Amino acid sequence: WIRFILIQNRAGKTRLAKWYMQFDDDEKQKLIEEVHAVVTVRDAKHTNFVEFRNFKIIYRRYAGLYFCICVDVTDNNLAYLEGIHNFVEVLNEYFHNVCELDLVFNFYKVYTVVDEMFLAGEIRETSQTKVLKQLLMLQSLE
Amino acid sequence: MPAPIRLRELIRTIRTARTQAEEREMIQKECAAIRSSFREEDNTYRCRNVAKLLYMHMLGYPAHFGQLECLKLIASQKFTDKRIGYLGAMLLLDERQDVHLLMTNCIKNDLNHSTQYVQGLALCTLGCMGSSEMCRDLAGEVEKLLKTSNSYLRKKAALCAVHVIRKVPELMEMFLPATKNLLSEKNHGVLHTSVVLLTEMCERSPDMLAHFRKLVPQLVRILKNLIMSGYSPEHDVSGISDPFLQVRILRLLRILGKSDDDSSEAMNDILAQVATNTETSKNVGNAILYETVLTIMDIKSESGLRVLAINILGRFLLNNDKNIRYVALTSLLKTVQTDHNAVQRHRSTIVDCLKDLDVSIKRRAMELSFALVNGNNIRGMMKELLYFLDSCDPEFKADCASGVFLAAEKYAPSKRWHIDTIMRVLTTAGSYVRDDSVPNLIQLITNSVEMHAYTVQRLYKALLDDISQQPLVQVASWCIGEYGDLLVSGQCEEEEPIQVTEDEVLDVLEGLLVSNLSAAVTRGYSLTAIMKLSTRFSGVNRIKKVVSIYGSSIDVELQQRAVEYNALFKKYDHMRPALLERMPIMEKSASNGPTEIVQTNGETEPSVVDSKHPPPVSQPANQANDLLDLLGGNDVVPVIQTTVPTKPASAGGELLDLLGDLSLTIPPMTAYNKNGLKIDFTFERANPNPNVAVITIHASNSTEADMTDFVFQAAVPKTFQLQLLSPSSNVVPALNQGTVTQVIRVLNPQKQQLRMRIKLTYTLKGSPVQDLAEVNNFPPQSWQ
Numbered sequence: 001w002i003r004f005i006l007i008q009n010r011a012g013k014t015r016l017a018k019w020y021m022q023f024d025d026d027e028k029q030k031l032i033e034e035v036h037a038v039v040t041v042r043d044a045k046h047t048n049f050v051e052f053r054n055f056k057i058i059y060r061r062y063a064g065l066y067f068c069i070c071v072d073v074t075d076n077n078l079a080y081l082e083g084i085h086n087f088v089e090v091l092n093e094y095f096h097n098v099c100e101l102d103l104v105f106n107f108y109k110v111y112t113v114v115d116e117m118f119l120a121g122e123i124r125e126t127s128q129t130k131v132l133k134q135l136l137m138l139q140s141l142e
Numbered sequence: 143m144p145a146p147i148r149l150r151e152l153i154r155t156i157r158t159a160r161t162q163a164e165e166r167e168m169i170q171k172e173c174a175a176i177r178s179s180f181r182e183e184d185n186t187y188r189c190r191n192v193a194k195l196l197y198m199h200m201l202g203y204p205a206h207f208g209q210l211e212c213l214k215l216i217a218s219q220k221f222t223d224k225r226i227g228y229l230g231a232m233l234l235l236d237e238r239q240d241v242h243l244l245m246t247n248c249i250k251n252d253l254n255h256s257t258q259y260v261q262g263l264a265l266c267t268l269g270c271m272g273s274s275e276m277c278r279d280l281a282g283e284v285e286k287l288l289k290t291s292n293s294y295l296r297k298k299a300a301l302c303a304v305h306v307i308r309k310v311p312e313l314m315e316m317f318l319p320a321t322k323n324l325l326s327e328k329n330h331g332v333l334h335t336s337v338v339l340l341t342e343m344c345e346r347s348p349d350m351l352a353h354f355r356k357l358v359p360q361l362v363r364i365l366k367n368l369i370m371s372g373y374s375p376e377h378d379v380s381g382i383s384d385p386f387l388q389v390r391i392l393r394l395l396r397i398l399g400k401s402d403d404d405s406s407e408a409m410n411d412i413l414a415q416v417a418t419n420t421e422t423s424k425n426v427g428n429a430i431l432y433e434t435v436l437t438i439m440d441i442k443s444e445s446g447l448r449v450l451a452i453n454i455l456g457r458f459l460l461n462n463d464k465n466i467r468y469v470a471l472t473s474l475l476k477t478v479q480t481d482h483n484a485v486q487r488h489r490s491t492i493v494d495c496l497k498d499l500d501v502s503i504k505r506r507a508m509e510l511s512f513a514l515v516n517g518n519n520i521r522g523m524m525k526e527l528l529y530f531l532d533s534c535d536p537e538f539k540a541d542c543a544s545g546v547f548l549a550a551e552k553y554a555p556s557k558r559w560h561i562d563t564i565m566r567v568l569t570t571a572g573s574y575v576r577d578d579s580v581p582n583l584i585q586l587i588t589n590s591v592e593m594h595a596y597t598v599q600r601l602y603k604a605l606l607d608d609i610s611q612q613p614l615v616q617v618a619s620w621c622i623g624e625y626g627d628l629l630v631s632g633q634c635e636e637e638e639p640i641q642v643t644e645d646e647v648l649d650v651l652e653g654l655l656v657s658n659l660s661a662a663v664t665r666g667y668s669l670t671a672i673m674k675l676s677t678r679f680s681g682v683n684r685i686k687k688v689v690s691i692y693g694s695s696i697d698v699e700l701q702q703r704a705v706e707y708n709a710l711f712k713k714y715d716h717m718r719p720a721l722l723e724r725m726p727i728m729e730k731s732a733s734n735g736p737t738e739i740v741q742t743n744g745e746t747e748p749s750v751v752d753s754k755h756p757p758p759v760s761q762p763a764n765q766a767n768d769l770l771d772l773l774g775g776n777d778v779v780p781v782i783q784t785t786v787p788t789k790p791a792s793a794g795g796e797l798l799d800l801l802g803d804l805s806l807t808i809p810p811m812t813a814y815n816k817n818g819l820k821i822d823f824t825f826e827r828a829n830p831n832p833n834v835a836v837i838t839i840h841a842s843n844s845t846e847a848d849m850t851d852f853v854f855q856a857a858v859p860k861t862f863q864l865q866l867l868s869p870s871s872n873v874v875p876a877l878n879q880g881t882v883t884q885v886i887r888v889l890n891p892q893k894q895q896l897r898m899r900i901k902l903t904y905t906l907k908g909s910p911v912q913d914l915a916e917v918n919n920f921p922p923q924s925w926q
Contacts, residue, residue: 001308014200020270022236029202045499047468076436077469078429079389082379086386105153107200108193111229120269120305122338124297125331126386127377134294138259141221 001121002080003055003070004031005114007103010064012036015103018114020121039066049077060084065100083123090117090131112138146179147172149193156201169198180211188215189223192230199233209234209241216248224252224260228267236271246276253283261287262298269302277306281313288320293329300324300335304342311346318350325360330377330384333364337390344397355398358405362412365391369419385426392416392433399441406442413438417450428458428466432473439477449484452477456488464500471495471506478513489514493523496530504530508538512545520553524563532570539574543567547579557590561597569604572611580613584620588725598625599640605650610659616667619654622647623671624725627678644679648672652688666699673707677722686711813917814900818845819874821854821900825921835896837886843874849904854884857899863889874904896920 004023007016014032023031038050039059050057052070058080059068067084090113095102103110116131118124125131147155152172159165176191192211199205212234215227235242245267252264265287268280284306287299307314317339324336344351368383368391377384395413399406416434421427431454438451455477458470474492478485492514495507508530515523524546531542546567554560564583568575587597601618609615622629630644654660654668669692676685689711692704710718814821819841826836843849852872858864869884890896898917903910 001304014202017200018270019236022238022271024238045464047465047500047502049465049468049502051502076389076393076429076433078425078432078465079386081465082385082426082429086379104157105150107197108226108229111232112225115266115270119266119298119301120308122301122304122335123386124301124335126334126379126384127330130331138225141259142225 001072001075002118003072003121005118006032006035006066006068006070007110008032008036008039008066008068009100010040010066012040015065015100016107016110016114018111018118035068035070036066039068048081058084060088062088063100065103083126086126086128087113087117090128093128093132094135109139146175146187146191146194149190149197152194153197156198165201166203169201169203173198173203177207180207185218189220189226193226196226196230196233205234209239213241213244213248216245216252221257221260224263228263232267232270242273243275246279249276250280250283253280253287258292258295261295265295265298265302269298269305272302272305272309274309277309278313281306281310281316285316285320288317293327293332296327296329297331297335300332300339304339307339307342307346314343314347314350317343318353325357325364330387334384334387334390337361337387337394341390341394341397344394351398355402355405358395358398358408361391361395361398362408365395365412365416369416379426381424382421382426382430385430388416388430389433392430392437396433396437396440399437401442403442409437409441410443410447413443414447414450417447417454422457425463425465428461428463432458432466432469435473439473439480448481452481452484452488456491459488459491459495464498464503467495467498468500468503468506471503471510475506475510475513478510482514485510486514486516489519489523493526496526501535504534505538508534508542508545512549515549515553517553517555520549520555521559524549528563528566528570531567536574539571540576543571543575544579547582551586557593558596561587561590561593561600565600565604568611568614568617569608572614575613577613580616583617587617587621588624594621594625595628595639597621598629602629602642602647602650603640605654609654609657612661612664615654615660615664619651619664619668619671622651623667623674626671626675630679644675644681645684647675647679648681648684648688651675655688655692662697662699665697666703669700669703669707673703673710674722676711677719809921811919811921813839813898813919814902814915816913816915817911819843819849819902819904821902823917823920833889833891833893835888835890837888839884839886841874841882841884842878842880843876844878845906846876847907848876849874849906851910852882852904853902854882855901855903856886857901858888859894859897861890861892861894862896865889895922 001020003019003021005016005018005020006014008014012033017028017032019028035052035057038052039057042050048058048060050059051073054073055070056073056075056077057068057070058077059066060081061067067088069080069084071080091098091103091110094109094113095106113131113135116125116134125134156165156168159168172194176195179187179191188211192208192215195205195208195211199208208230212227212230215223216231218224218227231245235245249264249268252260253268255261255264265284268276268284272280284299284302287295288303290296290299303317303320307317321336321340321343324339325333327333327336340354340357344354365388368388371383377387379385382388395405395409399409413434417431417438420430420434422431435451435454438447443451452474455470455474458466459474461467461470471492474485474488489511492507492510495503496511498504498507508527511523511527527542527546527549531539531546534542546563550560550563554563564586568583587594590597598621601614601621604614605618605622626644626647629642629647651668651672655665655672660668669689672685672688676682679685689704689707692700693708695701695704710721810822810824812820813823820843822840822842824838824840826838839854841852841854850873852869852874854866854869856864856866865887867885867887869882871882874880874882888896897920899914900917901912901914903912905911
């Protein structure tokens with residue numbers, strides 16, 4: 001199961017941090033810094049999987065943003081890679097060609113997207129159409 | 143009080159800040175404004191304020207004063223308020239906060255709310271960060287929602303249940319009835335989350351596992367439908383219908399089928415089908431295949447299926463996508479033990495992966511390559527691995543070097559190849575070799591007798607090139623010390639002998655002593671090597687000079703050695719040759735093999751070289767004193783022993799353990815009986831070598847006074863070899879009050895009649911006594 005999901009930019013600024021496991025505030029900060037350090041030094045010739053403490057991180061870079069998911073060592077790497085891509089495609093659809101600024105100004109909406117697709121550290125909904133429908137419903141309630 | 147600024151404004155403002163300090167200022171100002179607004183209990187703008195607070199929290203600033211406000215928002219009726227409130231709760235209120243529990247009531251109410259979205263929010267929050275107490279309180283509500291017909295809520299409830307089970311495993315039972323109908327859902331989302339829930343339950347409890355085994359046929363059917371059914375646009379990813387669900391079902395099947403034959407059998411077909419029908423051009427397909435392979439390997443599948451799985455992995459290795467190669471190597475590593483032959487087929491691809499650019503791929507390829515080395519492919523593999531050793535990163539070199547040594551030891555096709563390989567490793571990765579490989583190598587070299595000249599020549603040449611790699615230097619100096627005479631005499635058969643003079647050799651060794659590159663241990667090696675050469679070279683004066691210089695060295699270790707060696711030159715010169723003899727073959731398995739023994743001077747005086755012995759591993763020369771006990775005589779040569787009776791030689795102790803297994807009933811005999819001293823021999827056969835007879839002497843004294851300084855020495859004819867171990871004591875107590883025992887090992891390969899000449903020395907009532915005797919009455923069983 002997923003321990004946390006992070007979206008960071010190249011400079012190390014966190015655009016989203018969703019934790020599915022209990023960490024102290026300073027632990028969280030340390031983790032964020034560590035992940036950033038590990039992921040930004042890798043380039044195209046590296047795989048998308050990194051061993052991290054006693055977990056592993058599956059990450060993918062989209063433009064200037066790193067989408068990182070921290071999972072158990074026993075989880076299926078390739079499947080979570082697909083999960084990341086699924087998530088990014090939904091973001092893209094929802095924000096109409098999403099860019100980093102969209103994620104900054106609408107951070108609370110991004111959390112909603114995350115919560116529609118993931119829960120308790122597992123993938124919840126995989127159908128993009130369904131997720132988008134829900135998101136629009138929620139938006140209408142505001 | 144003017145209305146607080148909107149979230150957007152705030153974000154925009156903060157982004158205009160050019161320095162960290164400016165940003166901090168803005169944030170502090172805004173926090174102050176928010177704080178006063180909170181104090182005013184303003185309902186209208188609370189939501190906005192908390193949202194701003196959360197943004198600032200994301201930037202890394204403290205926001206704890208907003209916790210209570212989040213609670214108020216959750217309790218509000220407006221959806222927007224609730225939404226931000228729950229978000230705030232998830233971000234700010236983790237389990238360790240006291241305020242956390244206050245949420246329980248709110249969540250409980252919201253779980254029963256009329257709007258499904260509110261219920262959803264509550265489930266989500268509970269599922270992400272609910273503490274154990276909260277979970278205990280609210281599990282009932284979650285269970286109720288699991289049975290509702292609303293699929294939106296059922297999905298969330300299922301995953302929330304997963305979280306509850308993780309936090310409070312005892313509550314698992316509660317969710318059991320609700321799971322009955324989960325798999326008959328048509329809705330993919332619900333199906334997916336249900337499978338996750340079932341997986342979690344099965345992983346945690348073996349009882350649940352047994353209970354759910356009956357679901358295997360149903361799961362197989364669902365999977366089949368997924369593959370066969372046509373295009374389902376909603377869950378389609380690159381042409382494959384709901385790969386996420388497929389992967390999860392495969393994983394659940396894996397858990398259910400493990401160590402259960404029936405379930406495994408039911409799955410065989412579908413696994414084969416998935417394996418062959420899945421489209422592999424995109425990552426998606428490969429993700430499913432990977433999960434399939436993992437499942438096949440874990441359950442009790444038939445061998446055809448396993449071979450199919452390994453072939454899939456082999457195909458992965460050829461894929462351009464490095465992720466897939468990585469994943470394949472990891473899995474192959476897990477299966478290489480069990481399906482060795484199948485993996486061997488892909489050996490060349492694996493070896494190619496050694497040249498990959500990614501570090502983790504290289505590492506796995508290296509581990510896998512070592513696992514695949516066997517007697518047939520050793521030469522080819524070793525070539526590749528040595529090439530890898532040359533070019534790889536330093537972090538790999540130690541592991542690779544150790545792996546090469548192990549593989550070479552197990553499968554070396556010839557001694558020369560073995561030594562060449564070792565040389566290659568030492569010269570390319572010498573400084574990364576592990577410390578324990580030096581003694582192992584030394585033992586290997588000692589035991590390859592016919593290669594001594596070749597080895598020492600090559601090592602010498604390597605030293606000339608480079609003295610910075612310590613393990614190489616240590617092994618080289620040890621060899622030169624041992625076999626320096628072969629080096630100088632230029633008798634190498636394997637390759638062109640080089641012309642080296644004694645002075646040149648000594649130059650090199652002295653160079654090691656003074657060089658800054660040499661570690662302290664290395665200096666010790668080279669000093670000892672120089673000393674050993676004193677018996678092998680003719681020019682002793684130079685050596686004497688060197689040794690005396692280091693008698694005043696600052697390094698305590700060197701100083702001690704030099705002082706002792708000096709003493710050897712001055713007072714115990716007669717003992718020097720014996721002490722510095724060639725090392726015998728170190729016993730590993732068999733104790734055969736002629737050792738090149740330099741003739742001793744026939745010394746009878748027990749040595750009193752009281753050198754202290756530092757830990758034996760890295761100073762083999764000092765073991766010479768211990769190993770004297772083990773030296774066998776080729777001629778009628780009396781054997782010298784130490785008079786340190788309570789400390790058995792290190793190797794001797796081990797030998798004693800080897801003994802005593804087999805004992806044919808060979809009758810004991812009296813070898814000597816004169817002047818009150820009686821010596822009995824008892825026999826045993828050494829296991830595993832039947833040519834070695836083990837004799838224990840028992841010396842007893844029937845006179846009235848103790849016999850002190852008792853020394854027993856023995857000599858045997860040429861065809862035999864003798865080893866004398868330490869005596870139990872050198873005082874034979876009077877009036878048969880006790881015996882002195884000592885063990886003799888006689889190697890008798892030609893099975894000739896055993897004869898022995900013994901010499902006894904002791905002091906009785908102040909006067910020394912010496913006697914010689916022949917022992918001929920060995921029982922025939924002792925040497926047949």
